[in-house]
Amino acid sequence: MGQPGADRLAVYGAKNLWLGPREPGAMLAACSTGDYLGSLSGGCVEEDFIARLQKGEFNEPVQRVRYGGDADSANIRLPCGGSLEVLVERLAPNTENLTHLEVMHATLLGRQPLTRCIKLDGSGKRFNPSKNTAPTVTFDTASANIRIGPALRLIIAGISSITSPCALFAQSLGFEVIVCDPREDARKNFNVPDVEIQAVLPSVFISSGGCHANTAVVALTHDPRIDDLAMIEAVRTDAFYIGVMGSHQTSQQRAERLQRSGGLTETQLARIVMPIGLNLGSKTPAEIALAVMADIVRLYRGKERHAL
Numbered sequence: 001m002g003q004p005g006a007d008r009l010a011v012y013g014a015k016n017l018w019l020g021p022r023e024p025g026a027m028l029a030a031c032s033t034g035d036y037l038g039s040l041s042g043g044c045v046e047e048d049f050i051a052r053l054q055k056g057e058f059n060e061p062v063q064r065v066r067y068g069g070d071a072d073s074a075n076i077r078l079p080c081g082g083s084l085e086v087l088v089e090r091l092a093p094n095t096e097n098l099t100h101l102e103v104m105h106a107t108l109l110g111r112q113p114l115t116r117c118i119k120l121d122g123s124g125k126r127f128n129p130s131k132n133t134a135p136t137v138t139f140d141t142a143s144a145n146i147r148i149g150p151a152l153r154l155i156i157a158g159i160s161s162i163t164s165p166c167a168l169f170a171q172s173l174g175f176e177v178i179v180c181d182p183r184e185d186a187r188k189n190f191n192v193p194d195v196e197i198q199a200v201l202p203s204v205f206i207s208s209g210g211c212h213a214n215t216a217v218v219a220l221t222h223d224p225r226i227d228d229l230a231m232i233e234a235v236r237t238d239a240f241y242i243g244v245m246g247s248h249q250t251s252q253q254r255a256e257r258l259q260r261s262g263g264l265t266e267t268q269l270a271r272i273v274m275p276i277g278l279n280l281g282s283k284t285p286a287e288i289a290l291a292v293m294a295d296i297v298r299l300y301r302g303k304e305r306h307a308l
Contacts, residue, residue, distance in 0.1 A: 025136040025146055032056075041067070041084055049086070058088050061122030087144050089118060089125075103127060104148060111212040113149030120144060132213045150214045151176050152300070155239075157202035157230035158221030159186040162245065165289035166220065167192045173293065175216075180205045181226070203229035211237035216296045218276060219244040224254070231258060235268040241296045243276035245288070251275050278305070 028046065030036035034054050039046055045067045052058065058065075068083030091097040107114050107127075115130040120143055130147050138145045154175040156163050167177045177195045180202035181187055187197060198205050202219070211217065217234040218241075219227035227244050231254075234242045246254060251274035258264045258272075277291035278298070298308065 023136065025148075040086060045084060045086075058090060060088075061090055062118060062120055063088050064120070087118065087146075100125065107148050108151050111150055113147055116146045116148060118144045118146070150212050153178065153212065153215040154296070155180065155202065155206065155210060155215060155217045157181075157217065157219040158223060158226040159183070159190045160221045161285040162220040162288050162292070163190060164192050165286040166218065166292055167195050169289050169293040171195075173297065178205070178210065180230075201229060202226060203233040206230060206233040206237060211239045213238040213240060215239040216241035216300075217243070218292055218296075220276075220292075222246065222250075224257070228254065228258060228262065231272055232262040232264065235264060235271050241273065241299050242271050243273035243292065243295070245276050245292075246274060248275060278308075 026038070026040055028036055028038035028040050028049075030050060030053055032054060034050055036046070036050060040049065048067075049065075065086045065088055066083060067086065091101070103114075104116070113130040113132055113134070115128045115134065116125060117128055118125045120141075128145075130149070132149060134147050136147050152173070152175045154167075154170040154177050156166060156177065156179045159179060159181045163179060167179065170177050171192075171194065177192075178198060179190065179192075179195055180198040180200060181190075182199055182201050184199075187199060190197065202217075206217065211234065215237070217230065217237075217239050219230045221227055222245065227246075231242065231244055244251075244254065254274060255269055255272075259266075259269060273295065277288065277295045280287065280291045280294070282288045282291045298305070
């Protein structure tokens with residue numbers, strides 16, 4: 001990003017204090033030309049930050065900047081009424097930093113999370129093993145620890161009228177989308193850019209290692225040959241959301257079938273959301289897709305349905 005040789009900066013919204021539109025660990029990468037990617041606050045502070053960057057204010061290897069509250073160095077009042085603490089890293093264009101960024105990139109595309117440990121005195125940084133259950137951001141007197149991990153993934157089992165709007169919604173939410181369907185005719189009618197299409201049964205893709213802990217699996221075809229097999233394999237993975245489309249009656253019949261023919265236990269069946277999605281009264285394919293993705297986000301954010 002930016003011009004060759006320009007200083008790179010990896011910028012993290014390391015702490016949201018009180019309230020903020022981005023969660024702890026939100027990331028923005030920018031360079032001295034003013035080009036940037038990502039966000040820290042959803043628009044509250046980016047303009048000020050980039051302007052200060054272009055003025056050369058962030059020349060230390062590591063520094064902390066606060067927005068909002070009494071200690072705000074920029075005297076900016078956040079609309080949410082809270083405050084935001086930003087960890088700023090100046091990454092010069094050298095081999096060491098390039099290697100570090102390549103590891104970050106591989107982690108975002110991979111399966112296992114890592115924690116970046118950044119020395120607050122600017123003396124260095126390293127990666128430590130981590131788990132998805134670890135806190136996103138922690139501080140001590142000497143370092144900041146920021147967990148990074150696989151991007152959210154959505155595996156759509158089978159192509160139907162719901163698949164395209166669901167894939168588009170998921171993409172807008174930052175999901176990596178993979179559609180699995182062995183039927184050539186179905187694949188010919190699916191055309192959503194930047195979606196990976198696997199011409200195999202979803203169950204085959206899932207059983208071959210297609211899921212990690214940041215994966216949601218949804219079956220949308222009403223075809224038990226596709227949907228049921230996908231569910232049987234999905235419950236054996238670490239996927240955080242597993243759901244299948246169908247009415248309450250169809251879902252009850254499927255549960256009995258999965259238990260009888262698929263050998264699923266009560267615990268495994270309990271992992272499957274059926275009928276899939278939030279009860280929004282959805283009728284059209286786009287409305288159903290919205291209900292599906294809203295339910296996935298709800299579960300990912302740790303919200304109970306009764307709390308909505």
